[in-house]
Amino acid sequence: MHGKRSRNLSFALALLLSLSLTSAGVAADQEIKIGAAYPLSGAIASTGLDCLHGAELAVDIINGKYPDLNLPLAKSEGLPNLGGAKLKLVVADTKGEPRNGQAEAERLVTQEKVVAMIGAYQSSVTKTASQATERLKIPYVCSDSSSPTLTERGLKYFFRVSPHDAIFARDQLQFLKDLEKAKGQKITTIAALYENTEFGSNVGKQILKLAPEFGYKVVADISYAANATDVTSEVGRLINAKPDVLMHASYITDAILFTKTYKEMGFNPKGIMTFAGYIEPGYLPAVKGDGNYMVVRSTFALDLAKNKPLVAKVNALFKKKYGIDMSENAARSFTAPFVLADAINRAKTTEAEAVVKALLATNIPGDQVIYPWKGIQFDPQSHQNIHARGILVQIQNQNYVTVWPFESAAADVIWPFPAWKTRK
């Protein structure tokens, strides 16, 4: 106790000189508590833990001194405008249930006294958690939930850094347009295939809405239950519809089942564009070479390092701490703490209204994020990051390779897909 007190005392004394210029709302030795809610037990606990690791690494970088990292607040220790105050994550488990999202957000704010929230991964949990923080007037920065509805609610304290499913759907269609232009491909018809929970049906809705805007005709609109054990009738309908391109929103088990059925029944569109399931760690080991040429939406890939050295540096730190490469989930959750810390630092206080004001003025340049974005700036109405966009990766030789945006690509996209019969 004595040691800590005297250290705090000397720290405070040392700061007295510089403090005359700043009007910090937080004492120098105080920690800034940030609530982080993730599904840490239950069916997707490993995903939740992955997300948490991303956020933890971000807090490490903010609190420590990393002169060679071009990330917000990496070069200084803690938040300079608040006398070097450090962030502390207060972690909570939601079990992936919406009612726990609400309960944990309330507990973190009222009992743990967190000044802001990040997380919750599942959109339904983020929904109730952010509703609770809205009532309690606490800022919430989300960088891991993708339901478009989250930023359509007009909440005052809720901000989203990462792209949502409507952006992802638009990206995929934009990719097709770019492909037509760059490679002289002719694409006219698409088929929408999606599982019927909130995630898939939302993506399906977006595809059906956006495809005509891009001049594509939807020739099949098929939804199915993600736990289906046989999908031959769905694939049969796809074959009959003869789309140029298939767009498929799935979880992992259905992605595997569909891949096998495409091969068995010889479904050969020019390309298959996919969401989520096709990039889960278990997909490739299950389908091996049959997964080749699938195009998947993502926000992050390690080969972005080719055009962005920052990615390699951050991944090296991640690997050192957790022993594995940074996944897409970890990379998504990584950004929210920076956005919050940057806003609190500029606000020079943790007071909610000032932080919200600072969040609205956020302008983090593109070279300070680990994705190929122009940066981070929030729409004043929806509080969605206007620069957020996805990337597309293609499975080539059983590896995920970034193929779009073309300027960030690590390899050329292989298009059209070789027919199943011609594959080795």
Add this chain to the structure above:
Amino acid sequence: MKKPTVLQAVFYAALLAALLAFPLVVKGTFPTHVMIMVFLFAMMGVAWNILGGYAAMFSFGQAAFFGIGAYTSTILLMNYNVNPWIGLVAGGVLAALMGAAIGIPCSNLRGHYFAIASIAFAEIVRIHFNNWKFVAAAEGLSLPLLPDSLKNFMFHSSKAPYYYIILVFLLLSVLICWYISTNRMGFYLRAIKESHELAKGMGISFVRYRLYAIMISAFLTAMAGTFYAQYILYIDPESVLILPISVQVVLVAMLGGAGTIIGPVIGAAILLPLSEITRVWLGYKGTGVDMMIYGALIMVISAYQPQGVWGYLTSIRRRAK
């Protein structure tokens, strides 16, 4: 039914006073939230008990009634601007009618077969809602935020009103259960539970009484559903219609003591805080230890005291006499 002794009366009065004072005395919203969850599941446990405990219809489909209650009041509020209290009654009536509709073909089923049928029913309801555009399918519904008032059944500044409302709901359910168990219907149900043939021989129309039991149980469970919607303010099939909710309701009743009035309340008072507290203490480490402790406790109780906690307590009392 014996009249309670003076000592018992004093005990219950003190308990009630403590419950009434709880949200005023205890600081922080989280303990109040845990108590609200206890009362919510206790209420559903009591409702299940009317079916499973007294009438031996082991329903694993209570989530369907819960969801119908939550969705009915919410849809009425969002689309037709109907007051949630009216929605609550409408949801209850609809759930009771649904209960009757499945009760007629299923009330002849016994034991396991009724349980299987109830799971099937609840899954059909869930899948239907998951694909039903009118109720926003899998996207779920966010309730419009209305100003704080009892009339709106919505309170943003404090959890205490929610606490008192669900406490009243629970007391109401306990009273109904007590009334049934001490009246003709309760005796009939128990006779049916002992032997279908015997009850039939005695001239008891067991289909009719079983239907009554299903309808009452469904109504109360739907009330709990409306409460959930008004409390959490967001519902989707994944949070109000899934099998784990039905299972938790059964667990609450079995753990506390099925076929007793107070058993499900005790079950909920043990199970819910246990799951909430282990989650808060251990869940954030992501090791799953909280779930293991939770599961182990359920196994211990079911292995050593299949009559439930209440059964254990009464057996101690009997031995002491």
